[in-house]
Amino acid sequence: MELTLLGTGAPEGLPRPDCPCAACAHSLGADARAATALLVDGTLLLDLTPGAALAAARSGHTLAGVRQVLLSHPHGGPAVEVPAALPQPGRVPDGRELALLTGHRVRAVAMDAPGTGYAVTGPDGQRLLYLPPGAAPAGFEEQSAEPYDMVLADVVGRPDALARLRAAGAVGPATDVVAVHLDHDVPPGAELGRRLAAAGARAVPDGTTLTVGVYEDVPEVPRRTLVLGGARSGKSVEAERRLESFPDVLYVATGGTRNEDSEWEARVAAHRERRPGSWRTVETCDLVPLLKDDGAPLLIDCLSLWLTDAMDSVDAWDDAEWADGGERALRARVRELTEALRETRRTVVAVSNEVGSGIVPATASGRRYRDELGRLNAAFASECEHVLLVVAGQALPLRG
Numbered sequence: 001m002e003l004t005l006l007g008t009g010a011p012e013g014l015p016r017p018d019c020p021c022a023a024c025a026h027s028l029g030a031d032a033r034a035a036t037a038l039l040v041d042g043t044l045l046l047d048l049t050p051g052a053a054l055a056a057a058r059s060g061h062t063l064a065g066v067r068q069v070l071l072s073h074p075h076g077g078p079a080v081e082v083p084a085a086l087p088q089p090g091r092v093p094d095g096r097e098l099a100l101l102t103g104h105r106v107r108a109v110a111m112d113a114p115g116t117g118y119a120v121t122g123p124d125g126q127r128l129l130y131l132p133p134g135a136a137p138a139g140f141e142e143q144s145a146e147p148y149d150m151v152l153a154d155v156v157g158r159p160d161a162l163a164r165l166r167a168a169g170a171v172g173p174a175t176d177v178v179a180v181h182l183d184h185d186v187p188p189g190a191e192l193g194r195r196l197a198a199a200g201a202r203a204v205p206d207g208t209t210l211t212v213g214v215y216e217d218v219p220e221v222p223r224r225t226l227v228l229g230g231a232r233s234g235k236s237v238e239a240e241r242r243l244e245s246f247p248d249v250l251y252v253a254t255g256g257t258r259n260e261d262s263e264w265e266a267r268v269a270a271h272r273e274r275r276p277g278s279w280r281t282v283e284t285c286d287l288v289p290l291l292k293d294d295g296a297p298l299l300i301d302c303l304s305l306w307l308t309d310a311m312d313s314v315d316a317w318d319d320a321e322w323a324d325g326g327e328r329a330l331r332a333r334v335r336e337l338t339e340a341l342r343e344t345r346r347t348v349v350a351v352s353n354e355v356g357s358g359i360v361p362a363t364a365s366g367r368r369y370r371d372e373l374g375r376l377n378a379a380f381a382s383e384c385e386h387v388l389l390v391v392a393g394q395a396l397p398l399r400g
Contacts, residue, residue: 001104001122001212002041003150006055008206009033010133010183011073023184030205031188036180038130038152043102045069046118046130048089050080059207068100072132074114091116111135119148126213128152129170133181136161137170147172149213155179155201156186159245160276162199167247167278176216177201194397198222199245222386222400223347228354228377229390236301238390239351246347248296249279252287254305285309291340297347304353307369307376310334316372317365334376341383352377354389 007013014033015024027033035049039056042065049055056063069082069089082088092098092108094116099105103123108116115132122128127146131137131153151171153161156179165171179201186192196202197219204210225242229235243249279299284290285306290298300306314329315321341348356374361367381387386400 001120001124001126001128002209003128003212004039004056004059004061004209005152005178005180005204005206006037006039006052006059007034007049008036008180008182008204008208010181011035012183014182014184014188016184019184021184023187027184027188033182033206036133036152039063039066040104040120040128041102041122043067044100044104044106044120045086046120047072048080048082048086052080053083055206059209061209067102068098068106070098070106070116070118072116072118072130074132092118110138112138122212124213126150128212129165130180131158131161134158136164146170147175150176150178150210152178152180154181155196155199155245156182156192159199159241160278162201162245163247163276163278166245174215174218176210176212176218178210179203191395194395195241198225198242201245221347222384224341224344224384225349225386225388225400226377226381226384227349227351227388227390227395228381228398229351230354230357233390234393234395235351235353235390237393238388238395239299239301239349242349243297243299243347244276246297247278249276250290250296250298251279251281252290252298252300253281253283254285254287254300254302254309255283288336288340291337291344291346291348294345297349300348300350302351302353303376303380304355304373306337307373311369311372316368319364322368330372334379338379338383341380350380350384352380 013035015027034051034055036047037049037052038046039061042061045066048069053063064085066086069087071089071091092106094108094110097105097107105121107119109119111117113135115135117131117137120128127148128150129148133154134157136158148170155162177200179196182203186195192203200219200221202219227235227239310330310333314326316326316330355370361370387398389396389398
């Protein structure tokens with residue numbers, strides 16, 4: 001089954017008309033995207049958008065052979081005139097299946113937002129799933145789904161849709177996940193590619209033709225990632241974003257609770273509100289057993305608070321205790337943690353503060369903490385495939 005993406009952008013296209021944002025300003029050339037529309041084997045058109053005939057011609061195809069046009073967008077999608085040679089667009093009711101004379105079968109998938117999703121099975125059995133913008137499948141959790149060969153979805157706008165599909169088994173390790181309905185939420189180019197790769201997805205330019213069921217170099221989700229950054233840099237948001245397309249994430253909060261500290265409670269509440277409802281939370285600094293166990297991906301936030309607890313446990317703040325075995329004990333704790341990270345089978349994303357570039361702490365204990373956190377970050381980073389530094393909300397890849 002051959003699929004040509006006549007467009008890969010949001011309904012208004014990219015760049016948006018008259019939008020002055022930085023992302024739209026840079027969406028030029030290969031990064032410019034028309035509204036998403038898919039041509040399947042030259043006979044089935046999913047979504048009719050402005051300029052579809054011209055887009056098909058630019059990609060070396062024609063719409064002359066199209067026998068069925070189906071709409072997925074709510075309210076019929078963008079207003080367009082139907083070319084004379086095309087059949088009138090229609091929509092399959094949710095849960096119903098349409099059999100085409102060409103041998104394709106199209107089943108309408110119910111969404112949790114306005115619009116219709118389509119599961120298309122080709123004459124030779126290849127399977128693709130196409131979702132409308134801003135929507136996720138409804139009811140997949142109750143189904144025993146086989147992995148699709150290809151999924152085309154709003155990965156940036158609804159990463160939880162991908163999480164639901166993974167939880168249901170509809171997206172597997174070999175599923176080619178292609179991001180469509182791309183809008184100006186993410187800068188184009190390298191930043192878009194980096195974010196999609198973290199979700200095991202990719203983007204392709206308008207006009208690309210793909211063969212469903214043929215092996216593609218599906219982006220491999222990094223197993224161990226360290227996200228560094230200063231205060232309010234956006235490091236926790238970046239870490240959470242890297243796992244939001246996966247179900248059953250275990251959020252490991254190393255800060256614990258602080259009685260009668262309203263500011264701390266407000267910070268904790270803000271973090272909880274950002275997390276997907278399917279994630280679980282555990283408050284602990286005992287990271288080694290979690291790393292040694294198999295299970296859901298771990299998001300550890302953060303290593304700097306883990307270090308505070310570790311230094312408390314060896315009384316590292318006292319100069320005499322530090323000299324009389326405290327330093328050796330802390331080194332052993334760090335070594336145990338990094339060895340567990342090296343051997344873990346789980347996907348791990350950890351957050352830590354990047355310190356040492358500002359004012360030198362006024363106390364010996366403060367300088368000791370700064371130095372030990374620098375050593376911990378370096379040791380942890382050495383065991384990670386991906387290391388990112390977040391500055392002003394922008395993630396700068398240091399490794400991977």
